[in-house]
Amino acid sequence: MTRLADLHIHTHFSDSTSSPQEVIEQAHTNGISCIAITDHDTVDGVQPTIEEAKRHSIEVISGIELSSEINGKDVHVLGYLFDCKDKEFADKVKIIQGVRIERMREMIEKLKVLNIDNITLEEVCNLAESDSVGRPHLATKLVEKGWVNNIQTAFNKYLADGAPAFVSKFKQTPSEAIDMIRKAGGIAVLAHPMLTKVDELIPSFVKAGLGGIEAYYPNTTDTVMNFYEGLAKKHGLAVTGGSDAHGDAKKYTYIGKKTIPYELVEQLKSACNV
Ligand code: AMP
Numbered sequence: 001m002t003r004l005a006d007l008h009i010h011t012h013f014s015d016s017t018s019s020p021q022e023v024i025e026q027a028h029t030n031g032i033s034c035i036a037i038t039d040h041d042t043v044d045g046v047q048p049t050i051e052e053a054k055r056h057s058i059e060v061i062s063g064i065e066l067s068s069e070i071n072g073k074d075v076h077v078l079g080y081l082f083d084c085k086d087k088e089f090a091d092k093v094k095i096i097q098g099v100r101i102e103r104m105r106e107m108i109e110k111l112k113v114l115n116i117d118n119i120t121l122e123e124v125c126n127l128a129e130s131d132s133v134g135r136p137h138l139a140t141k142l143v144e145k146g147w148v149n150n151i152q153t154a155f156n157k158y159l160a161d162g163a164p165a166f167v168s169k170f171k172q173t174p175s176e177a178i179d180m181i182r183k184a185g186g187i188a189v190l191a192h193p194m195l196t197k198v199d200e201l202i203p204s205f206v207k208a209g210l211g212g213i214e215a216y217y218p219n220t221t222d223t224v225m226n227f228y229e230g231l232a233k234k235h236g237l238a239v240t241g242g243s244d245a246h247g248d249a250k251k252y253t254y255i256g257k258k259t260i261p262y263e264l265v266e267q268l269k270s271a272c273n274v
């Protein structure tokens with residue numbers, strides 16, 4: 001039987017509602033034997049998930065999803081197989097998280113100007129098990145306190161890029177994110193290119209050291225996935241995929257919704273070592 005992998009999974013250390021234990025239970029139930037934890041701007045969920053995985057002999061790969069920006073576009077860069085304890089890497093993650101907390105403070109201030117005055121920094125930060133706090137957490141509080149009916153309205157009215165309570169976060173370019181991952185011994189992969197829509201920039205990312213493309217993604221047609229697989233091959237890049245599961249925070253996907261055969265994990269490992 002083909003071993004299946006899901007290389008894009010979030011935990012409650014960033015903006016998923018799932019604990020490492022829940023992640024492992026779901027991976028086990030859905031027949032996934034290799035997963036990567038790819039939280040936004042934190043690796044705090046990797047080790048606890050490795051511990052949980054021992055009971056089911058599921059392989060857990062170190063991962064992260066770094067935010068970056070170019071030409072005003074958000075570009076998510078996935079990192080795999082790096083050393084989570086690398087000092088330079090860990091220091092940079094701390095800086096990024098510090099900016100996230102400061103930015104959250106500013107967003108809460110902006111909401112106060114709009115008369116939304118009963119949300120505290122502490123309670124928003126408490127929604128994430130790490131310091132990687134973000135807009136989805138603030139959106140959750142806006143819903144919880146009855147200011148809006150759902151997360152999407154929270155974004156549309158207040159938090160979307162350019163909306164009244166929006167504040168931008170730590171700015172690094174995709175090349176800097178790629179560098180950060182490679183210096184820690186990992187391989188950098190362009191996340192969900194079908195959503196990010198920066199195809200014309202891919203050659204420049206490759207020059208900067210990009211090692212792979214996430215061609216397989218949920219709710220995407222075969223035509224689109226085959227296109228990105230072809231693009232990866234054309235540039236000599238590894239091909240990855242995963243569900244981008246966020247527990248109950250994103251109900252349209254779940255662990256195992258999109259899987260890849262384990263051979264692609266082996267190819268990723270080989271590509272990482274060159
Ligand atoms: P942050 O990293 O704090 O800027 O939050 C980014 C996350 O917020 C994304 O990964 C999405 O989950 C969510 N998000 C960003 N923009 C929107 C939007 N316009 N509508 C809904 N969710 C959004």
Ligand code: ZN
Pocket residue numbers: 010015016040246
């Ligand atoms: Zn997320």
Ligand code: FE
Pocket residue numbers: 065076191192
């Ligand atoms: Fe993403």
Ligand code: FE
Pocket residue numbers: 008010038065244
């Ligand atoms: Fe993601």
